[in-house]
Amino acid sequence: xxxxxxxxxxxxxxxxxxxxxxxxxxxxxxxxxxxxxxxxxxxxxxxxxxxxxxxxxxxxxxxxxxxxxxxxxxxxxxxxxxxxxxxxxxxxxxxxxxxxxxxxxxxxxxxxxxxxxxxxxxxxxxxxxxxxxxxxxxxxxxxxxxxxxxxxxxxxxxxxxxxxxxxxxxxxxxxxxxxxxxxxxxxxxxxxxxxxxxxxxxxxxxxxxxxxxxxxxxxxxxxxxxxxxxxxxxxxxxxxxxxxxxxxxxxxxxxxxxxxxxxxxxxxxxxxxxxxxxxxxxxxxxxxxxxxxxxxxxxxxxxxxxxxxxxxxxxxxxxxxxxxxxxxxxxxxxxxxxxxxxxxxxxxxxxxxxxxxxxxxxxxxxxxxxxxxxxxxxxxxxxxxxxxxxxxxxxxxxxxxxxxxxxxxxxxxxxxxxxxxxxxxxxxxxxxxxxxxxxxxxxxxxxxxxxxxxxxxxxxxxxxxxxxxxxx
Amino acid sequence: xxxxxxxxxxxxxxxxxxxxxxxxxxxxxxxxxxxxxxxxxxxxxxxxxxxxxxxxxxxxxxxxxxxxxxxxxxxxxxxxxxxxxxxxxxxxxxxxxxxxxxxxxxxxxxxxxxxxxxxxxxxxxxxxxxxxxxxxxxxxxxxxxxxxxxxxxxxxxxxxxxxxxxxxxxxxxxxxxxxxxxxxxxxxxxxxxxxxxxxx
Numbered sequence: 001x002x003x004x005x006x007x008x009x010x011x012x013x014x015x016x017x018x019x020x021x022x023x024x025x026x027x028x029x030x031x032x033x034x035x036x037x038x039x040x041x042x043x044x045x046x047x048x049x050x051x052x053x054x055x056x057x058x059x060x061x062x063x064x065x066x067x068x069x070x071x072x073x074x075x076x077x078x079x080x081x082x083x084x085x086x087x088x089x090x091x092x093x094x095x096x097x098x099x100x101x102x103x104x105x106x107x108x109x110x111x112x113x114x115x116x117x118x119x120x121x122x123x124x125x126x127x128x129x130x131x132x133x134x135x136x137x138x139x140x141x142x143x144x145x146x147x148x149x150x151x152x153x154x155x156x157x158x159x160x161x162x163x164x165x166x167x168x169x170x171x172x173x174x175x176x177x178x179x180x181x182x183x184x185x186x187x188x189x190x191x192x193x194x195x196x197x198x199x200x201x202x203x204x205x206x207x208x209x210x211x212x213x214x215x216x217x218x219x220x221x222x223x224x225x226x227x228x229x230x231x232x233x234x235x236x237x238x239x240x241x242x243x244x245x246x247x248x249x250x251x252x253x254x255x256x257x258x259x260x261x262x263x264x265x266x267x268x269x270x271x272x273x274x275x276x277x278x279x280x281x282x283x284x285x286x287x288x289x290x291x292x293x294x295x296x297x298x299x300x301x302x303x304x305x306x307x308x309x310x311x312x313x314x315x316x317x318x319x320x321x322x323x324x325x326x327x328x329x330x331x332x333x334x335x336x337x338x339x340x341x342x343x344x345x346x347x348x349x350x351x352x353x354x355x356x357x358x359x360x361x362x363x364x365x366x367x368x369x370x371x372x373x374x375x376x377x378x379x380x381x382x383x384x385x386x387x388x389x390x391x392x393x394x395x396x397x398x399x400x401x402x403x404x405x406x407x408x409x410x411x412x413x414x415x416x417x418x419x420x421x422x423x424x425x426x427x428x429x430x431x432x433x434x435x436x437x438x439x440x441x442x443x444x445x446x447x448x449x450x451x452x453x454x455x456x457x458x459x460x461x462x463x464x465x466x467x468x469x470x471x472x
Numbered sequence: 473x474x475x476x477x478x479x480x481x482x483x484x485x486x487x488x489x490x491x492x493x494x495x496x497x498x499x500x501x502x503x504x505x506x507x508x509x510x511x512x513x514x515x516x517x518x519x520x521x522x523x524x525x526x527x528x529x530x531x532x533x534x535x536x537x538x539x540x541x542x543x544x545x546x547x548x549x550x551x552x553x554x555x556x557x558x559x560x561x562x563x564x565x566x567x568x569x570x571x572x573x574x575x576x577x578x579x580x581x582x583x584x585x586x587x588x589x590x591x592x593x594x595x596x597x598x599x600x601x602x603x604x605x606x607x608x609x610x611x612x613x614x615x616x617x618x619x620x621x622x623x624x625x626x627x628x629x630x631x632x633x634x635x636x637x638x639x640x641x642x643x644x645x646x647x648x649x650x651x652x653x654x655x656x657x658x659x660x661x662x663x664x665x666x667x668x669x670x671x672x
Contacts, residue, residue, distance in 0.1 A: 016653060022631040024646070026661070053658070056658075079499060082500075085501045127551075142573075144549060147642070148643075157654060224573075227546065250667050257669065258662070258663070261662050261663075410548070412495045412496065433491075434490050438513040438517065
């Protein structure tokens with residue numbers, strides 16, 4: 001019987017078995033940002049400890065950065081304090097910081113891959129739940145809290161319980177206008193927001209094999225929304241082609257040796273899985289959330305479900321979600337009026353996301369009542385988009401073209417919803433109040449669907465707005 | 473290890489960490505004072521609607537056992553959420569189930585999260601709502617939760633339970649002991665070694 005990628009990587013990184021029974025797991029790459037690290041650095045200082053492997057640790061700033069101009073000090077004094085603390089901590093402990101103005105700054109889960117820091121076979125930890133994103137490369141990557149950030153800084157290790165592996169095989173092919181975001185929303189809808197607790201999700205099958213790295217990152221990113229702390233895709237030619245030539249990727253002969261090792265850590269054909277799930281890719285359509293967790297979604301051509309359509313244990317939650325959202329059971333989700341359109345985040349803030357959204361808005365204007373925001377996931381994504389003229393496409397349509405950061409995904413910077421505004425959002429969480437207003441509302445969807453909603457002023461099926469691809 | 477105290481009941485499935493601690497309060501370089509903002513948006517919304525939130529109920533002041541439902545603490549990895557609960561006074565959490573990162577974070581702070589069957593959670597909640605003075609006891613030796621006439625079996629991953637019983641929930645000391653082994657494990661990893669050519 002063969003092994004899964006998770007099993008192989010786990011064994012390679014296990015230092016020893018702890019007295020508690022957990023594995024002491026070596027962390028190959030530790031990514032740090034300004035929100036969940038200052039207290040960890042303070043605890044190190046208090047205990048007189050240093051950073052064990054500063055050369056395996058990299059930092060950037062993403063959550064609190066303003067995206068409409070970034071002169072220092074920041075207008076928000078609290079944000080400035082956090083930024084200054086990160087700069088001080090990185091200096092004191094010898095950690096490289098990809099700061100503002102460096103050309104490398106961006107959302108931690110966007111820059112790790114684009115710099116080639118994220119590689120197959122690694123264990124990766126970061127004080128952010130969307131660390132699962134890096135699993136797209138065949139890394140075992142998970143989010144941790146601040147006490148664990150302290151542990152990793154001090155020891156480069158984590159105390160971990162083993163994870164089970166559920167293989168999710170997506171068969172068939174996605175139709176036009178259906179994206180990785182729709183696949184993961186459909187998976188979470190089917191398996192539930194708690195369905196992945198205790199599991200890593202291995203995404204496989206023809207649809208996943210055909211996906212670009214950007215798409216695989218979207219898929220793995222939202223594993224945590226399904227309760228799975230980690231998600232991954234086995235490394236293949238697509239992975240290797242992406243990594244070749246990246247700044248921190250091996251070069252020359254070392255790349256070839258790396259490639260051989262990367263391939264060797266993929267799940268064996270006869271690997272045993274703790275669970276298997278199949279998803280029909282042919283049947284998927286653009287998805288939209290209607291509720292207050294990412295499992296509460298529907299196809300864009302479906303109706304909003306009601307308590308009566310739900311299982312016994314779900315009825316109160318469904319009724320509560322609809323009351324908060326102001327949506328009516330039985331009404332079509334298409335046609336729901338939107339106030340704000342947000343394109344960005346670690347889920348969907350990469351170049352291909354902006355390209356797909358731009359295909360929809362090119363030559364169109366967003367509805368007069370809609371406030372539209374495009375926030376590239378990194379400085380590098382922003383620069384690449386500008387080289388293609390995408391910023392002009394968005395600006396001419398009426399979107400604001402911003403600088404890189406997490407922005408309105410969680411609204412720790414000044415980008416926020418006001419009052420009960422309803423936002424069509426390419427981000428990852430539709431929790432109550434998530435986008436900065438305690439009564440604000442979020443509909444999660446793909447970047448192309450957000451672009452379509454911005455133009456129409458309401459939720460609309462993007463498939464009726466996409467231009468025909470050349471040659472199709 | 474046994475934790476006994478009055479209980480505060482927080483009903484609802486899939487309570488995410490944005491609910492427990494809205495992101496705007498994460499704009500800080502320490503965890504100090506977070507307890508004042510725990511469930512702030514729900515408390516304000518409740519007050520505006522004339523419904524008192526359990527964390528605003530004077531009868532719950534000083535409570536140390538939090539009773540919750542399913543998938544408590546899902547979403548963001550922010551340790552600010554369990555930090556705020558712990559600083560408010562919560563010493564143990566009893567629920568149907570917990571999200572994984574929240575569970576790890578709470579464990580690292582010395583706050584055990586134990587799971588009970590849905591019927592047991594419902595009975596404990598009913599008891600605590602009926603009688604704010606009732607003592608709820610979480611016993612990690614016998615893995616039981618007791619309250620009034622109720623006694624329910626509870627569960628927790630074995631490693632976390634061992635850590636609580638041994639007093640080693642703060643893992644740093646365990647992980648930094650024997651650092652030579654860590655260095656040796658790192659040196660064996662081809663990507664840390666720089667993918668050297670195979671020895672001839």
